[in-house]
Amino acid sequence: MTKIAMIRCEKNSERCPLTNCFRCLMEKKEGFARYNDCQPMGVFTCRCPGENAADLGKILKSKGAEAIHFTTCSFAKKTDEGWSLKNGGFCDDLDKIIERVHRETGLPCIKGTAHLPKDYSLKVWV
Numbered sequence: 001m002t003k004i005a006m007i008r009c010e011k012n013s014e015r016c017p018l019t020n021c022f023r024c025l026m027e028k029k030e031g032f033a034r035y036n037d038c039q040p041m042g043v044f045t046c047r048c049p050g051e052n053a054a055d056l057g058k059i060l061k062s063k064g065a066e067a068i069h070f071t072t073c074s075f076a077k078k079t080d081e082g083w084s085l086k087n088g089g090f091c092d093d094l095d096k097i098i099e100r101v102h103r104e105t106g107l108p109c110i111k112g113t114a115h116l117p118k119d120y121s122l123k124v125w126v
């Protein structure tokens, strides 16, 4: 049973309560399809310019998180043709932020949660 934490972007924190993120996690779909068994462990909110993310990751680890996922809306956008990488999501620096969280926590960090764009291969820092 892998304990999953999520870090979302503050720019979407008052519009989406991670509804599809949680649904996919519980159903082991999309960004969570890699797990045989997993459970939600906690959620934190990144704040621009992302300096807090590594500390959030350390707290999540101390609470038992075994992997940290970053929400899809941070790097992809909803379009008429579905979710797309074109034009990006809320964050221009997400890869750097994820890299730092991974480096400072040692935890697997995964870029993606729900509704992955069609042309996207899940990016994982292990």
Ligand code: SF4
Pocket (backbone or CB within 6 Å): 008, 012, 016, 017, 018, 019, 020, 021, 071, 072, 073, 074, 113, 114, 115
């Ligand atoms: S990835 Fe989708 S479900 Fe998750 S927080 Fe962003 S908009 Fe909401």
Ligand code: SF4
Pocket (backbone or CB within 6 Å): 008, 009, 010, 011, 046, 047, 048, 049, 050, 051, 074, 090, 091, 092, 093, 094, 097
């Ligand atoms: S640094 Fe990126 S992920 Fe963090 S709040 Fe700002 S835009 Fe969102």
